[in-house]
Amino acid sequence: MDTSSIVILDFGSQYTQLIARRIREQNVFSAVLPCTASLDEIKALKPLGVILSGGPCSVYDADAPPADPRVLALGVPVLGICYGLQFITHHLGGKVRSAEKREYGHAEVSLVDSGNALFSGLTASLSVWMSHGDEALELPPGFHLTAQTANAVAGIADPERRIWAVQFHPEVHHTRQGTELLRNFLFNICGAKPDWTPAHFIESTVAAIREKVGDGHAICALSGGVDSSVAAVLVQRAIGDRLTCIFVNNGVLRLNEFEKVQQTMRDKLGLNLVAVDASSRFLQRLSGVTDPEGKRKIIGNEFISVFDDEARRIFESNNDEVAWLVQGTLYPDVIESSSVKGPSQTIKSHHNVGGLPENMKLKLIEPLRDLFKDEVRRIGRDLQMPEDILQRQPFPGPGLAVRILGEVTPERVALLQEADDIVVSEIKSAGLYQQIWQSFAVLLPVKSVGVMGDQRTYAYTCAIRAVHSEDGMTADWVPLPYEVLKRISSRIVNEIHGINRVVYDITSKPPGTIEWE
Structure with a gap:
């Protein structure tokens, strides 16, 4: 991606993805990295600013997330939120303690420094959402108080070092002027431009795919759902007829779906589609399996096996080697399949992420990997895709296998x-x-x-x-x-x-x- 971004370092907060969404709503690209990300990983995203999320730990815990405090000296503006404020305080010479009065839910915040760039245009009293059991007891050298509640520090700043922090959560809708606060950070402090639009995403993504694939051939794992369909249209725009879409009947599709999807993808999207009925091999592999994770991994592995077979057929028929596999992976798939959020836990493996085999022959192209579903639909509309495709409800990659509890x-x-x-x-x-x-x-x-x-x-x-x-x-x-x-x-x-x-x-x-x- 050729645009600058706001990097969010996640310390395990339940609200981290909401921070990303609120920033993207301002047409600014945001990327979430685990708090353990290296400085090189952060710099690779060309951040205009860094946001430190909330989190469930205390900074003085032995198992506190091991983030690199040098992130505070990258030279770009930093905004700490909740645990982020405590992280800043703790690592820059202040003191954090367990609060005498914990604050959860609605709270009233009084601005002490209303001239602060972060609070520009906000009212002197803010109705906010709190969720913390620790508080800043002593501020680090160079910082001053910018906001407070009746019980605790609610905002601090060191404008010379370009570091701001708040104890409340501006990303949740319960904080009434939270969007305005985030806009102040994005545009007034970081100097971001609202140029991350569907049109920009399409242009930059198509160019990146074209450069990555070169003269090669790719196949797309097509399910007929919104995600894989948008991914297929994007890649087709980049490499044309060097994309072959593979639609697999894995034996756990919906009623008559194998026939319906073929017709839709060919007639409405004009995709080069190969349909493979592999239902018997999938059901055979699933026989006797009752563990949900086992089902997902079996289906993920078997899909890759089918794609390898089809790639071999393409090579044998026209001597065109296939090196790339396109998938419609979305951000929620990535989040739930692996611990990308600092100390967060894996919820479940998605067949196209955590369920993939380690020894894959094909290299992945996942153009939608950083997007949420509503963003994918907006991209699809800019690609002028039919609304009945874009409005299809999500359907899990493992299909009905994860809606049949017990043996399939x-x-x-x-x-x-x-x-x-x-x-x-x-x-x-x-x-x-x-x-x-x-x-x-x-x-x-x-x-x-x-x-x-x-x-x-x-x-x-x-x-x-x-x-x-x-x-x-x-x-x-x-x-x-x-x-x-x-x-x-x-x-x-x-x-x-x-x-x-x-x-x-x-x-x-x-x-x-x-x-x-």
Whole structure:
């Protein structure tokens, strides 16, 4: 990427990705690095400024995140948020202690130095969101107090060293003037320009792909979803007919999806598409496997095996060696699959990230790796892609395998395909499909007694899941209208032989995840 950025060093805060989003909303590129990133890694992103996130640790803990304090002397503006303020205080000669009165939730902050560049244009009293149990007791040499609450230091600054910090969280919507504060840091202090737009992203990404691939050939792992479709169109714009898209039937697709996606990708996007029915080999590998991580890794490995086979066929047919594999990996996939956020934990492996084999022959191109879903849709619109493709709800790469709890068998796949088709069709009929982030069915490894036609049944239970989300990182369950739930339940138990009970999942993320596995 040829644009400068704001680098966010993540100390494990639940709000770190929100900082990145708030900056991108100002058309400034932001990148999240783990707090353990080296100075060279940070410099490689050409930062106009650095933001230190919050985090769950105390700076005086033995296992405090081992960030390099030299980041404070890079010569670019630094903004510390919550733990970031404490990190600055601790490493530059001040003192941090466990607060006598912890502050969580809403708080009122009084500005002590309203002329401070960070607070330019803000009111003298701020309604903010706090989340801290430690506080700055003594400020480092050269720093002065800029804001405070009734209990603690709320802001400090050393303009000569170009370092500012606040104890509250300007990135959350509960901090009413948080966006204005971040804009002050971006534009007034860092001198950023709002030039990170979809058009700029497309231009720079296409140029980078063209340079990387050169005269080579690439294949694209195409699922028919938003992410892989946008990735395919981007790469096709860069290298033209030297891109071959591979759509694999892995045996756990939705009902009739293998045929529908082929038609859509060829007719509406004009992609060079090869369809491979590998359902039997996937289902054979999944036989007897019940562990969710095991399923994801098996599917990831088998996908790569199929792509290797297809790359070999391309070489044998036209003597054109394939060196690159294009994937529609998104930022949430990366975050949940590996501990890129300092001390954060791996939630689950995504088949296209954590599930990939270590000995891959193909090199990866992931043009959307730094983007969230809504940003991908904006890119797709600038590429003039059809809205019905861009508005498709997310579908997991491992497909229905992670919506079938327990062993994946052809019989269970068939049951879930029918149930999922009913859910999607009824959600669409109710005019709710584009208002909901995801809506789907899950087949549970639970059988219960029922009665149908005066006869006893003993059949599977199906769970319905519908959530609202902005980027997949957090989600709230959707209160679907009772009439919609009634129609879904009635159709499933009446039309599907093998399911006699339907339940509704009303769990948010966190504590749950969107998918059940």
